Amino acid sequence: MTTRAASWQPLSPGERSVAIEVLVHGPLSRTDLARRLDLSAGSLTRLTKPLIESGLLVEVPDGGGPAEVRQGRPSQPLDVVAESRTFLGFKVTEDMAYGVVTTLRSEIVARLDRPLTTHDPAQVADLLAEMTGELTARFPTLTGIGIGVGGLVQDRAVVGESAFLQWSDVPLAELVEERTGLPVVVENDVAALVEAETWFGAGRGLDRFVVLTIGAGIGYGLVLGGKRVPYAEEDRGFGRHWILNPNGPITPAGERGSAVSLLTIPSIRYQIRAATGLDLTYEEILARAAAGEPMPARVIDEAARALGTLVAQIANFVLPQKILLAGEGVGLIDVAGKTVDDTLRAHRHPLAAPLDVETKVSDFHDWARGAAVLAIQVLVLGVAEV
Numbered sequence: 001m002t003t004r005a006a007s008w009q010p011l012s013p014g015e016r017s018v019a020i021e022v023l024v025h026g027p028l029s030r031t032d033l034a035r036r037l038d039l040s041a042g043s044l045t046r047l048t049k050p051l052i053e054s055g056l057l058v059e060v061p062d063g064g065g066p067a068e069v070r071q072g073r074p075s076q077p078l079d080v081v082a083e084s085r086t087f088l089g090f091k092v093t094e095d096m097a098y099g100v101v102t103t104l105r106s107e108i109v110a111r112l113d114r115p116l117t118t119h120d121p122a123q124v125a126d127l128l129a130e131m132t133g134e135l136t137a138r139f140p141t142l143t144g145i146g147i148g149v150g151g152l153v154q155d156r157a158v159v160g161e162s163a164f165l166q167w168s169d170v171p172l173a174e175l176v177e178e179r180t181g182l183p184v185v186v187e188n189d190v191a192a193l194v195e196a197e198t199w200f201g202a203g204r205g206l207d208r209f210v211v212l213t214i215g216a217g218i219g220y221g222l223v224l225g226g227k228r229v230p231y232a233e234e235d236r237g238f239g240r241h242w243i244l245n246p247n248g249p250i251t252p253a254g255e256r257g258s259a260v261s262l263l264t265i266p267s268i269r270y271q272i273r274a275a276t277g278l279d280l281t282y283e284e285i286l287a288r289a290a291a292g293e294p295m296p297a298r299v300i301d302e303a304a305r306a307l308g309t310l311v312a313q314i315a316n317f318v319l320p321q322k323i324l325l326a327g328e329g330v331g332l333i334d335v336a337g338k339t340v341d342d343t344l345r346a347h348r349h350p351l352a353a354p355l356d357v358e359t360k361v362s363d364f365h366d367w368a369r370g371a372a373v374l375a376i377q378v379l380v381l382g383v384a385e386v
Contacts, residue, residue, distance in 0.1 A: 011051075011381060011382050012047075014043075014047045015047050015050065015051055016381055016382055017037055018033065018037065018044070018047045018048060018051060018057075019051060019056060019057070019080070019381055020381060021033060021036055021037060022057060022078050022079060022080055023080050023104065023105065023199075023381070024199050024200070024204065025204075025205070026077070026078060026079045026080060027060050027077035027078060027079035028077055028078055028079075029077050029078075030044055030045075030048070030077075030078065033048075033078065048078065052078075055081055055084050056080060056081060056084070057078050057079065057080060057081070058078070058079060058080075058081050059076040059077070059078060059079075060076060060077055060078070060079045061076065080104055080105065081104070082103040082104045082105040082107065083103055083104070083141075084104060084141070085103075085104050085141050085142075085143040086101050086102065086103060086104075086109065086139045086141045086142050086143065087101070087102050087103075087104070087142070087143055087144060087145075087146065087372040087375045087376055087379075088100070088101055088132060088135060088142055088144070088145045088146070088182075088372060088375070089101075089102060089145075089146045089147075089148070089192075089368040089369055089370065089371035089372025089373070089374075089375065090128055090131075090145065090146070090147045090148065090368055090371055091148045091189060091364045091365075091367035091368040091370075091371060092116070092124065092128075092147060092148070092149050092165070093116070093150070093164065093216075093364060094116070094164045094165065094216075095115060095116050096113060096114070096115055096116055096364070097113065097114050097115075097116050097124070097127055097128060097131065098111075098113050098364040098365055098367070098368045099111065099112040099113065099114075099128075099131050099135065099368055100112075100365050100368040100369050100372060101135055101138075101139050101142070101372075102369055102372040102373075102376075104376060105200065106196060106199070106200045106369055106372060106373050106376065108365065108369055109139075110135060110138065110139065111365055112131050112134060112135055114127055114130075114131055119165050119166055119167070121167065121170045121172065121175060122175065124165075124172075125172065125175035125176050125178075125179055126179065128145075128147070128176050128179075128180075129176060129179035129180050132145065132176075132179075132180045132182065133180075142182065143182075143183075143375070143379060144182055144183045144184065144185065144375040144378075144379035145176060145180065145182050145183070145184045145185070145375060146184075146185045146186075146187070146192065146370075146371035146372050146373070146374040146375035146376075147172060147173075147176065147184065147185070147186045147187070147371050148186075148187060148188070148189035148192040148193070148367050148368065148370055148371035148374075149162055149164075149165070149172070149186060149187075149188065149189055150162060150163075150164045150165075150188070150189050150190075150216070150217065151163065151164065151165065151167065151188065152188065153186050153187050153188045153191075156173070156185050156186055156187055156374075156378065157171060157172070157173035157174065157184075157185075157186055158170065158171050158172065158173070158186070159172050159186065164216070172184075172186045173185065173186045183375075183379050185371075185374045185375050185378045185379065187371065187374050189219075189367050189370065189371070190211070190213060190219035190220070190221055191221060191228065191230070192367070192370035192371045192373065192374050193211060193213065193219070193221070193326065193362070193366065193367055193370035194211045194221030194223065194228050194370075195228055195370060195373050195374055195377065196366075196369055196370035196372075196373040197209075197211055197324055197326075197370075198223050198226070198227075198228060199373060199377075200373065201324075202322060202324040202358050202360065203223055203322065203324065205226075206223065206226070206321045206322055207224070207225060207226055207321065208223065208224055208318065208319065208320045208321050209222075209223040209320055209321060209322055209323075209324070210222055210223070210314055210318055210320045210322070210323045210324070211223075211323075211324045211326060212310070212311065212314065212323060212324070212325055212326070213325075213326045213327035213329075213362070214263050214264065214265075214307070214325070214327045214329035214330060214332070215264065215265055215327035215328040215329040216264060216265060216266060216328075217239065217260065217264055218238075218239030218242070218259045218260055218263060218264060219327065220238070220239075220314075222318065239254070239258065239259040239260040239263075239264075240253065240254040240255055240258050240259075240260045240261075241254075241255055241258060242258055242259040242260075242310070243255060243256075243257050243258055244257055244258065244259055244262055244306045244309045244310055245257035245262065245302070245305070245306060245309075248261060248262050248302065248306070249261050249262065249267070249271055249302075251266075251267040251270050251271065252270065253266065253267060254267065259306065259310055262302060262303050262306035263303055263306055263307060263310070263329065263332075264329065265282045265328070265329050268282065268285060268299055268300075268303060269281075269282060269285065271299050272285055272295060272296060272299060275295050275299075276295055280296075282328075282329070282331070283331070285299070285300065286300065286331055286332070286334070286335050289301075289335050289336070290335045300332065300335055300336050301336060301339055303332055303336070304332060304335075304336035304337075304339035304340045304343070305339060305340075305343045307325075307332065307340050307343075308339065308340040308341065308342065308343025308344040308346075308347065309343055309344075309347055311323060311325070311340070311344050311355070311357065312343070312344045312346075312347030312348050313347070315344075315348065315352075315355050316347070316348065316349075316352075320355075321356060322356040322357070322358060323355065323356070323357050323358070324357075324358050324359075324360060325357060325358070325359045325360070326359075326360045326361075326362045326366070327361075327362055328361070328362065328363065328364075330359050330360070330361050330362075331361060333359050344357075
């Protein structure tokens with residue numbers, strides 16, 4: 001299986017469309033695949049033959065039902081060989097490097113984390129290379145690396161700006177490629193998470209989809225026509241200026257009453273520390289709010305109202321089929337979900353269609369998986385612009 005996969009060649013546009021359709025929606029019968037892509041049976045055969053010969057696609061049992069009849073003989077559904085190649089995804093935070101190995105269909109098969117003791121770009125690249133070497137020994141089919149960073153990323157290679165890492169114009173892809181010998185894709189971490197959820201998660205098959213993340217910061221991603229909408233201001237910190245309550249709190253990182261000041265974990269901890277002198281973790285604040293302790297309860301209630309307002313504003317303007325709330329901060333829903341729902345309804349038209357809101361408490365391995373999905377898209381399928 002490994003040697004066949006090694007013979008993969010760059011895909012033509014037609015082959016790429018077939019491979020993506022099967023990867024995201026498979027297994028699919030040839031009839032269904034031809035209908036989805038508006039192809040004739042002959043064109044589909046021409047496009048799938050090299051994909052099967054290369055080991056990327058395979059005919060699979062269809063669960064015991066009758067096989068599809070094609071030109072007088074039975075034909076089984078097509079699927080990708082998910083284990084034929086593995087991918088390494090990294091999420092780099094201020095103090096940790098989180099790594100995951102995934103299959104071609106983004107299932108996580110291994111995790112490896114290391115503390116980040118320096119922000120020096122060369123030493124960070126050294127650490128990622130060490131982690132890659134350790135994982136390559138276990139997974140010799142590693143094909144490429146995706147790296148997600150909180151910051152502005154240019155050309156999927158250069159970290160133009162990252163407040164968390166205090167980086168400017170760092171050629172991270174080149175630094176890691178030099179040390180590992182593997183191709184590397186670098187992307188804004190929220191963008192990578194949106195891609196993963198669009199292809200393999202909550203947004204799979206949806207035309208209009210939004211990802212909103214709350215945690216160390218505020219992240220926002222928009223999918224229209226089934227594709228993520230990229231924008232030049234990605235991770236420019238728009239949440240600092242997204243005003244949800246003009247009379248809300250002032251915090252060091254955001255304008256008064258902004259999404260950042262009301263919703264992010266550092267801001268919530270800052271408010272509690274300023275009011276009580278206690279340096280509590282986010283989990284401790286949530287627990288005390290749930291127990292009815294006045295100051296934590298007030299801060300969390302205000303955050304819940306802000307989240308309900310924010311989700312309503314997004315829904316009113318974007319009209320999405322679904323909004324995914326993700327990130328390490330969405331434990332807020334467990335404590336104050338009713339307040340979020342009540343505020344959301346109060347800011348929507350009474351006759352508006354019910355909004356599909358899915359909540360996913362993401363750890364940093366989910367973000368690393370998103371980076372691996374970028375590697376799958378770019379390195380294997382040749383998707384230049386996703």
